[in-house]
Amino acid sequence: MFAGCGTVYKLMYVVGFALMMAINLKTYKKYRFNQKMTIIITLITYVAGVVGAMLMGNIYTDLMVKNGFEVDSNVAIFGAVIFTPIFMTIASLILRQDWRRVLDMLAPGIFVILTCAKFGCFINGCCYGLECSFGIKYIWSNRIVFPIQIVEVFLMTLVVAFCFWFAFKSEKYSKGNVYPITTIMYCIIRFFVEFFRYYKYEEQRHIVFGMTMWQFCCILSIVVCILWLLALRMPFVKKIDEKAYAIELEEDKIIEKQERLEKAKKRKEKARRRKK
Numbered sequence: 001m002f003a004g005c006g007t008v009y010k011l012m013y014v015v016g017f018a019l020m021m022a023i024n025l026k027t028y029k030k031y032r033f034n035q036k037m038t039i040i041i042t043l044i045t046y047v048a049g050v051v052g053a054m055l056m057g058n059i060y061t062d063l064m065v066k067n068g069f070e071v072d073s074n075v076a077i078f079g080a081v082i083f084t085p086i087f088m089t090i091a092s093l094i095l096r097q098d099w100r101r102v103l104d105m106l107a108p109g110i111f112v113i114l115t116c117a118k119f120g121c122f123i124n125g126c127c128y129g130l131e132c133s134f135g136i137k138y139i140w141s142n143r144i145v146f147p148i149q150i151v152e153v154f155l156m157t158l159v160v161a162f163c164f165w166f167a168f169k170s171e172k173y174s175k176g177n178v179y180p181i182t183t184i185m186y187c188i189i190r191f192f193v194e195f196f197r198y199y200k201y202e203e204q205r206h207i208v209f210g211m212t213m214w215q216f217c218c219i220l221s222i223v224v225c226i227l228w229l230l231a232l233r234m235p236f237v238k239k240i241d242e243k244a245y246a247i248e249l250e251e252d253k254i255i256e257k258q259e260r261l262e263k264a265k266k267r268k269e270k271a272r273r274r275k276k
Contacts, residue, residue, distance in 0.1 A: 012120030013113065017046050020109030027108075030168070031101040038105075044091050045084060045106050049113065050075075052083030060213060067207060069200075077117050078217055081186060084110060085179060100176030100232075107178045108163040111186065115156040122149035129196045148196050155189045176232050180225035187218035187225075194218075 021042050028038040056079025064071035085103055092099035121127040125138040129146030137144045163182050167173055194212045199205055208216040 009120035009124035009126075012116040012123070016113030016116030019112045019116070020046070020106075023109045023112065024105055027105060027167075031098075031105040033097070033101070033105065037095070037097065040095070041088075041091070041097070041102055041106070042109070045088055045110070046113075048084045048087035048091070049080035049110065052079040052081075052087065053077050055079050055083060063207065063213060064204070067203070069204060077114055078190070078214055080110065080114065081183060082217065082221060098175075103179040104167060104175065104177075107182050108160055108167075111156060111160045111163060111182060114186070115153055115160060118149050118152045118156060122147060122153070128198055130198050145198055146196060148193060151196075152189070152193055155193075156186070159185050159189070174232065177229065180228045184222050184225045187221045191215050191218040 021039070024038050024042045025035065028035065033041070053075040056076035057073040059079075060076050061071050061073045064073075084106075088102055088106065089099045092102045118127075122136075125140070127149055128136065128138075129148030129151075131143050132146045133144065135144050135146045159182055162185065163178060166181065167178050191214075194205075194215050197212075199212070205212050207213055211219075
């Protein structure tokens with residue numbers, strides 16, 4: 001038997017946030033941010049994710065209640081995936097930052113938090129899989145259920161790994177592509193995972209156009225992300241990027257020149273000290 005633990009479940013969100021902050025502070029230079037702005041952006045992102053999860057939890061609860069099901073979902077982490085890019089785009093404009101670079105930097109950390117949250121679900125004993133002859137038996141339940149949460153943790157870890165590979169190693173990387181591509185991956189995973197998720201009432205599996213609410217959200221999100229990627233390929237966007245890239249090259253040259261001057265000064269200072 002396995003005893004669910006709500007305290008550990010909540011703690012996993014804190015662990016996820018800590019990992020996200022560490023990741024962002026390690027990678028922010030690639031996206032041309034400074035340390036202070038990175039910390040501010042990461043803190044705002046966590047708040048945005050919590051608000052998004054709470055909004056989605058309320059939407060899910062209202063839908064279930066309207067259809068006659070007793071559900072009280074305070075949070076739904078899918079809301080962090082859907083609402084965070086909206087909130088962070090607005091925040092980026094207010095902070096006068098490039099919203100595409102912001103979302104590229106945030107993508108790995110956001111999916112790390114989701115991975116930690118799913119492990120928290122396993123510990124807490126929620127969002128489990130269908131009944132089966134093998135699996136996990138929680139201390140408060142008479143059912144043996146498939147630990148679908150662990151499968152999600154594994155698949156989400158692959159998504160996080162893809163985030164890093166795509167942003168730092170792939171020649172296909174283009175500013176603004178990381179978040180929509182990884183969201184599409186997440187939605188494909190989540191869509192098929194829903195077939196193995198336990199629902200108290202069979203009708204909940206067919207509540208929106210014959211699908212679960214989350215499967216419908218996955219399809220909607222995939223469509224939005226495809227449109228997002230297509231928009232980034234439009235000619236006027238490319239022209240803006242070309243101008244921005246030219247400016248960045250000039251800035252890099254200035255920075256490199258300053259660094260060379262600083263190194264030359266240090267060498268001269270060391271030589272002067274040796275002579276003394």
